[in-house]
Amino acid sequence: MSVHEPKALLEHLRHWAQLTPLHIALRHKRQGLWHAWRWIDALRDVERLADGLRQQGLSDQSRLVLSGAFEPNLLLLALAAQSVGGQVLTLPDNLEPQALEQQLWRIRPSHVYVQGRQPDWAFTQRLDFAQLLGPVDPAQHLQRWWQPTAETALWSEDSTQWQDGLAVVLEQWLHSGHGLAFPENPASARRDRSEVAPTGLLLSPARLQQVADDIESRLAPHGTWRRRLCEWAIADARSGLRRVLKNRVRRLLGFQRLTSIWQPIKSNVEPTWLAEFKRKSA
Numbered sequence: 001m002s003v004h005e006p007k008a009l010l011e012h013l014r015h016w017a018q019l020t021p022l023h024i025a026l027r028h029k030r031q032g033l034w035h036a037w038r039w040i041d042a043l044r045d046v047e048r049l050a051d052g053l054r055q056q057g058l059s060d061q062s063r064l065v066l067s068g069a070f071e072p073n074l075l076l077l078a079l080a081a082q083s084v085g086g087q088v089l090t091l092p093d094n095l096e097p098q099a100l101e102q103q104l105w106r107i108r109p110s111h112v113y114v115q116g117r118q119p120d121w122a123f124t125q126r127l128d129f130a131q132l133l134g135p136v137d138p139a140q141h142l143q144r145w146w147q148p149t150a151e152t153a154l155w156s157e158d159s160t161q162w163q164d165g166l167a168v169v170l171e172q173w174l175h176s177g178h179g180l181a182f183p184e185n186p187a188s189a190r191r192d193r194s195e196v197a198p199t200g201l202l203l204s205p206a207r208l209q210q211v212a213d214d215i216e217s218r219l220a221p222h223g224t225w226r227r228r229l230c231e232w233a234i235a236d237a238r239s240g241l242r243r244v245l246k247n248r249v250r251r252l253l254g255f256q257r258l259t260s261i262w263q264p265i266k267s268n269v270e271p272t273w274l275a276e277f278k279r280k281s282a
Contacts, residue, residue: 005171006082010046012174013079017043020177024151026072027143029184029192035141037072045133049080052132056125058111060085064127065107067091067100068115069159070169071182073129077113078166080132086111090160148197149257152178155198157189162204172202172262190214194254201261208261215253 016025021040028035037045058064064081067090068074078088091103093115104112104121113127120126154173158165173180178200183192203211 005167006088009170009174010079010083012177013039013043013046016174016177023177024179025173026075027153027179027181027196028071029182029188029195032184034143034146034195035072036143036146037141041141042072042076045076046080046083048134049077049129049132050083052134053080053084053086053111053127056111056127056132058084058086062086062110063089063107064111064113065089065091065104065109065124066113066166067093067095067160068113069093069182069185070156070165074113074115074160075166075170075173075180077127077129077132078170081111088166090166092161092163093159094161148195152176152199153196153257154178154180154200154202155193155196156180156202157183157186157193158204158207162207165204168262169202190254197254197257199257199259201258203262205264 016023017039022038024036025039025042026037053064058081062081062084064077064086066074066078066088081088089107089109091100091107095103097118100114100118101121104124109124111125111127112121113129118126154176156169158169160166162168169180180202181192181196181198183189201208201211
């Protein structure tokens with residue numbers, strides 16, 4: 001997969017860094033703690049990474065392959081490579097080592113960034129993010145506590161397994177100017193999502209279905225009085241008791257601030273279980 005519109009995306013990044021430099025652009029949970037990047041931080045990191053990439057020989061004739069979970073490092077590295085003029089492609093992060101090597105051999109990229117421990121390949125140059133970025137204070141982006149109620153936040157919990165997903169995430173994030181948050185890992189996504197209480201979901205169709213299935217498994221079984229009570233409240237939440245019950249369910253699921261769900265242009269199907277939890281603009 002190739003990421004398009006590099007110049008437009010970079011202009012959007014510069015725009016938000018100039019217009020709202022101290023607003024939060026990215027959040028990512030690491031080792032149980034939330035880290036945040038302001039728009040000005042994101043732009044500065046992209047510029048530092050671009051310098052590091054040039055020193056590693058990346059140019060407008062280069063191709064960089066990325067593979068891993070969507071999180072700040074991967075997104076900022078993609079933008080930095082684009083700012084240098086290089087082409088950015090992705091490979092699924094669930095490939096077995098031998099399959100990954102075969103794909104890289106076929107593509108023959110000049111540089112590669114693969115999350116996790118992987119061997120070096122003789123036919124391409126493997127990048128180290130920390131080395132590219134240079135010396136940084138480990139606590140620079142650390143936020144020990146914050147209230148998410150005052151900020152908009154898109155939520156992403158996908159990876160390069162989502163074909164064309166990186167292009168979608170970059171475009172939606174940089175065009176909207178909203179913050180973008182990521183879980184620590186897939187296993188903690190449900191808990192981390194509840195802590196962020198996102199205003200928008202930016203998920204692949206496959207991941208959206210997984211979230212739907214997960215929520216379905218947490219609700220009371222069909223036919224029980226608790227399930228009928230939940231469905232009664234969701235069906236028409238204008239009255240006092242129904243509104244209280246629906247808001248309680250929404251909060252338990254981490255959707256108390258949810259107003260939007262990204263869907264592909266060709267898709268007009270939105271999961272009814274989640275559409276009911278969205279807050280109305282009225």
